[in-house]
Amino acid sequence: MKKKKENLTGYLFILPAIILFLFFVLIPVIAMVCLGFTKYNLFSAPQWTGFSNFAKIFTDGRLWTVTKNTIFLAFFSVILNIVVGLFLALLIANKRSPVFNYLVRLFYFFPLIVAPVYIAVIWSNILSADGGLLNYYIQKIGFEAVGWLTDRKVALKTIIGIEVWRLTGFAMLTFIAGIKNISKDYFEAASLDGAGVVQTAFYITIPQLTPTILLNLIMYVITELKTFDIPMLMTKGEPMDGTRTIAMYIYETAFQKQDMGYACAISLFFVVGIMILTCVQFITSNRWVHYD
Numbered sequence: 001m002k003k004k005k006e007n008l009t010g011y012l013f014i015l016p017a018i019i020l021f022l023f024f025v026l027i028p029v030i031a032m033v034c035l036g037f038t039k040y041n042l043f044s045a046p047q048w049t050g051f052s053n054f055a056k057i058f059t060d061g062r063l064w065t066v067t068k069n070t071i072f073l074a075f076f077s078v079i080l081n082i083v084v085g086l087f088l089a090l091l092i093a094n095k096r097s098p099v100f101n102y103l104v105r106l107f108y109f110f111p112l113i114v115a116p117v118y119i120a121v122i123w124s125n126i127l128s129a130d131g132g133l134l135n136y137y138i139q140k141i142g143f144e145a146v147g148w149l150t151d152r153k154v155a156l157k158t159i160i161g162i163e164v165w166r167l168t169g170f171a172m173l174t175f176i177a178g179i180k181n182i183s184k185d186y187f188e189a190a191s192l193d194g195a196g197v198v199q200t201a202f203y204i205t206i207p208q209l210t211p212t213i214l215l216n217l218i219m220y221v222i223t224e225l226k227t228f229d230i231p232m233l234m235t236k237g238e239p240m241d242g243t244r245t246i247a248m249y250i251y252e253t254a255f256q257k258q259d260m261g262y263a264c265a266i267s268l269f270f271v272v273g274i275m276i277l278t279c280v281q282f283i284t285s286n287r288w289v290h291y292d
Helices: 002-035 052-057 061-094 098-113 116-127 133-140 152-180 184-192 197-208 210-225 229-234 246-256 260-287
Strands: none
Touching: 002 260, 052 260, 061 098, 061 152, 061 197, 061 210, 061 246, 098 152, 116 133, 116 152, 116 229, 152 210, 152 229, 184 197, 197 210, 210 260, 229 246, 246 260
16 A cells, blocks of 8 residues: 555656656657648648658758758857867866866857847847948958858858857757766876877877767757757848748748648658667767766
């Protein structure tokens, strides 16, 4: 009887989480899959169309354009976030100044807790082609103003830079935590053998941080592939779809064009693609991740 009461208490504690999961994850996913086979515009009953929405995916040139944008953004953002975060963590680990360490943590983690809306407004004003703070000083020293958000060749790279600045704090903190969990015996042995800072980093610290690198890799890949807020708020996908991502295209298709069926079909392909990519990361991690 006592065990049943304990089990009942446990179920009651997790009941809110189960309800939230059902209504905000499981049911929407099932609805997405079902609606992907229909023509639905939010105001009329869904009409079954079979696989026509999925066939349309392979002939939608605009979708492949935004897919390329998303892959480009995710690839460079993930690499830069991990590399910069790791560098900052190593820098803090090798600096004995508490004030320096505190300031670096504050400077790079603060953007992570600031709402993307504020970040977008601030950077839009700094990078504006007309009257932006950065272009003002560029012109002051004799150079032409740069279309940071209006030049198709530059805009997506600008978004990547902002994404790295905004999100690298997470990688930095996880790497700092990982470094603190490495046994000091390794560092003492390396010191006795005459290893320098760079040798210690490459032969001891980084190999011991591979589980943390895997964590960041998975988290950042998922986060960057579904990037929406910053490009939406700063460029609205312009110029000429140069900064439009898959998430933005799904939103536009569903709520502006009111083609919910096609948006659900794209979403399903998108989710499956992310799941496959995550599985590949886990499977291949056995070759380079060390859990010693």
